[in-house]
Amino acid sequence: TPFDRELWTGMAGMGWTGVTIAEEYGGLGFGYLELAVIAEEIGRSLAPVPFSSSYLAAEAIKLGGSEELKQKYLPGLASGNLIGTFAFQERVEHSGWSSFTTKYHNGKLQGLKIPVMDGDIADIAVISCDVGGRRALAIADLRDDSVSRQNIGALDLTRGLASLQFSESPAMLLDQNTDGSDIFEDVLDRAATLLAFEQIGGAEQCLHDARDFALERYAFGRQVGSFQAIKHKLADLFVEIELARSNAYYAIWALTTGASDFSVATAAAHVGACKAYRHCAQECLHVHGGMGYTWEFDSHLFLRRATVSGLMLGQIRHWKHALVERLTEGKH
Numbered sequence: 001t002p003f004d005r006e007l008w009t010g011m012a013g014m015g016w017t018g019v020t021i022a023e024e025y026g027g028l029g030f031g032y033l034e035l036a037v038i039a040e041e042i043g044r045s046l047a048p049v050p051f052s053s054s055y056l057a058a059e060a061i062k063l064g065g066s067e068e069l070k071q072k073y074l075p076g077l078a079s080g081n082l083i084g085t086f087a088f089q090e091r092v093e094h095s096g097w098s099s100f101t102t103k104y105h106n107g108k109l110q111g112l113k114i115p116v117m118d119g120d121i122a123d124i125a126v127i128s129c130d131v132g133g134r135r136a137l138a139i140a141d142l143r144d145d146s147v148s149r150q151n152i153g154a155l156d157l158t159r160g161l162a163s164l165q166f167s168e169s170p171a172m173l174l175d176q177n178t179d180g181s182d183i184f185e186d187v188l189d190r191a192a193t194l195l196a197f198e199q200i201g202g203a204e205q206c207l208h209d210a211r212d213f214a215l216e217r218y219a220f221g222r223q224v225g226s227f228q229a230i231k232h233k234l235a236d237l238f239v240e241i242e243l244a245r246s247n248a249y250y251a252i253w254a255l256t257t258g259a260s261d262f263s264v265a266t267a268a269a270h271v272g273a274c275k276a277y278r279h280c281a282q283e284c285l286h287v288h289g290g291m292g293y294t295w296e297f298d299s300h301l302f303l304r305r306a307t308v309s310g311l312m313l314g315q316i317r318h319w320k321h322a323l324v325e326r327l328t329e330g331k332h
Helices: 005-013 033-044 051-064 067-079 182-215 228-257 262-287 289-293 299-309 316-328
Strands: 082-086 104-105 107-115 124-131 134-141 147-152 161-175
Touching: 005 124, 033 051, 033 104, 033 228, 051 067, 051 082, 051 124, 051 134, 051 182, 082 107, 107 147, 107 289, 134 182, 161 182, 182 262, 182 299, 182 316, 228 262, 262 289, 262 299, 289 299
Parallel strands: 082 124, 104 124
Antiparallel strands: 104 107, 107 161, 124 134, 134 161, 147 161
């Protein structure tokens, strides 16, 4: 299965699942920089846990949830007893940013969300929905009998995807005094920053794996790593990772300090990390040669994770356009 419950329980026991949740709700009350350190190591190890998904649900509740919702859900998310996810996409080929058909009316949800990251194992979900023609966010218990979920094929074998069908499913809106569109954008921006660190961790591991193999593998009586083409390839990957890391750290600083240019910084971090991870995963596989395609090495697992990570928050094309728009519009 794409979920290691024993590992998840161990992480929760160390408090990782509640790093940025306030102590009054059972969390550790740390900052986002501490969260970034954990995310990087999760990406480096390809940990099969719903860390990012639960973080998204918790952030949405923190940003727009009433005190009642915070008291009800945050302690469970902080302890790891509850697994959360953020369901915002409605078609596999569409990012789900501008159009949505899931409706909320009189405390009930009706509609389909697909694909939903970790939707096959999540207990609760924060769902983007339509309420009288405006975007809103609602929270629903996925264990309710009115919710039908089905596993769907996923390229990444370490993360599950599911479709969620809501049929008059009980749900609660987040704080109606807060603009759902603003919370929606803010949650995705925060997710992009966290995911950037996961991707950097994975990219750096790809570089290390490629370097180690190049030092161990011999061709024509010489180490493969002694060939100039391989040296330059690895050096280019190192530079790309460090550029992505710089963007990611600036974004996490902007989030922590409430800097006015956070929206620009997070888009830059996400685009840079997606590009670096995908490139590093591809080149790691290439350096391993034909052996990189086999199950004997982890190269294909990193490439799978890199590909899915680049689509987890919507198509990378959207984020590139968002970066340009935010820069040109002066959205700082």
